[in-house]
Amino acid sequence: MTNMANKAQGLGLAFLTKIAGSDLLDQLKLRKILEKSLYQGSKAGFKAMSSTQKAFKSNETKDKQRLPSQQKSLFDLNLTEEQQMTADAMHQFASEVLYPLAHDADHHEKFPIELWKHSTDLGLNYYALPEEFGGVAAEKNIVSNVLIAEHLAKGDFTLSAGLLSTFSVINAITQWGSKEVQGKYLHAFTDDSDIKATFAVQEATPAFNPFKLQTKVIANQGQYSLFGEKTLVVLGETADIILVSADLNGATEVFIVKRDSSITFKKSPAMGLKAAETVTLKFNNTAAERLGDGDFNYSQFLDLGNLMWCAISVGTCEAVKTYCIKYVNERVAFGEPVSHRQGVAFIIADMAIEIEAMRMLVLNAASLAEAGKPFHREAYLARILCAEKSMKIGTDGVQLLGGHGFTKEHPVERWYRDLRATAIVQSGLHA
Numbered sequence: 001m002t003n004m005a006n007k008a009q010g011l012g013l014a015f016l017t018k019i020a021g022s023d024l025l026d027q028l029k030l031r032k033i034l035e036k037s038l039y040q041g042s043k044a045g046f047k048a049m050s051s052t053q054k055a056f057k058s059n060e061t062k063d064k065q066r067l068p069s070q071q072k073s074l075f076d077l078n079l080t081e082e083q084q085m086t087a088d089a090m091h092q093f094a095s096e097v098l099y100p101l102a103h104d105a106d107h108h109e110k111f112p113i114e115l116w117k118h119s120t121d122l123g124l125n126y127y128a129l130p131e132e133f134g135g136v137a138a139e140k141n142i143v144s145n146v147l148i149a150e151h152l153a154k155g156d157f158t159l160s161a162g163l164l165s166t167f168s169v170i171n172a173i174t175q176w177g178s179k180e181v182q183g184k185y186l187h188a189f190t191d192d193s194d195i196k197a198t199f200a201v202q203e204a205t206p207a208f209n210p211f212k213l214q215t216k217v218i219a220n221q222g223q224y225s226l227f228g229e230k231t232l233v234v235l236g237e238t239a240d241i242i243l244v245s246a247d248l249n250g251a252t253e254v255f256i257v258k259r260d261s262s263i264t265f266k267k268s269p270a271m272g273l274k275a276a277e278t279v280t281l282k283f284n285n286t287a288a289e290r291l292g293d294g295d296f297n298y299s300q301f302l303d304l305g306n307l308m309w310c311a312i313s314v315g316t317c318e319a320v321k322t323y324c325i326k327y328v329n330e331r332v333a334f335g336e337p338v339s340h341r342q343g344v345a346f347i348i349a350d351m352a353i354e355i356e357a358m359r360m361l362v363l364n365a366a367s368l369a370e371a372g373k374p375f376h377r378e379a380y381l382a383r384i385l386c387a388e389k390s391m392k393i394g395t396d397g398v399q400l401l402g403g404h405g406f407t408k409e410h411p412v413e414r415w416y417r418d419l420r421a422t423a424i425v426q427s428g429l430h431a
Helices: 002-020 024-028 031-060 081-108 114-122 142-153 157-176 179-191 298-330 342-370 376-400 402-406 412-423
Strands: 197-200 216-220 223-233 241-248 251-258 263-267 279-290
Touching: 081 114, 081 142, 081 157, 081 412, 114 157, 142 157, 142 298, 142 342, 157 179, 157 197, 157 241, 157 251, 157 298, 157 412, 197 223, 223 241, 223 251, 241 279, 251 298, 298 342, 298 376, 298 412, 342 376, 376 402, 376 412, 402 412
Parallel strands: 197 241, 216 241
Antiparallel strands: 216 223, 223 279, 241 251, 251 279, 263 279
């Protein structure tokens, strides 16, 4: 019966479509009447067919043994009320605080000191601290963490990375730290908001592999000593606590070190991330504590870090798109806005498509991780796409501004340089 209804509906639409293509309708001035009839007729037909199908389906689903296999979970992308409030707060902070500070911070290659005060007022670290340590974070809050990173990055890529370094260390200790480590360090972050922390993962080796590290740890009667160098360490000169990845007897682990005289540094300025004050750290017989115990998963540690960089790149790409839309609508050439040019419109459309794809992959991986399901494949795909498309979007942003895109008068030049870090930096943050 259902097939007959489908066939009748299809034949009717085919016949009406053939009539609609005739020039006779225009000659007789009947096109508008027919179009209205087509709309009303098809609407009624689909409604009737839908009712018929529902009637048959209701009979088919009476068999309770078949019902569970027919049920499907809803793919819901809506944020919870709490997540939406967090995203809105971070977006406002990005536009009112981060964006105005970003130009001078990049120019002077200095992280703004006043930004720490603003961060404390925002209560950023409390979004990472568990409730038992005075924070507001749930047991696993990975989706919310990547949302925080994305919306902060709409203000600036580098300043967001700097602010999120301590936030991410707290996340890592919360997820992977032993009870002893959590009790020691999370209480310290709660009691003293001036404590700064960062990650040291990257090494200056060709085709750097985070699973094959030159940094070594020597164990001696339960004590650990750290030797080696790490590069591109965000805020490495001023951080009080550093999470360092290192090789221990052939296995890769993460260790916590507190700054002391055994740690030396030299500046390692890069093409981007200038305001993050990246440095190379050298560890020489530095006392270290093991982050996790037997359940530590280094691969997941890297994947969660990469997701944070991806989220930052998504937010910055969104800022590029927003700025470029405003520019091409206001920029007049040959008597009209350049946005009227088809080639310009296509570039903007591609940006929107690519950003949405990046965001979906990041949120998909984060949701799987939060649910405790395997997410390595999804995190890898997100990293590959974000590394490629963020550089393309940065390049297109500069291109859309023409000669202006090459100057520091507009922020797209800075975003172009910063976005390239997505493909370079391995982990170094943590969701």
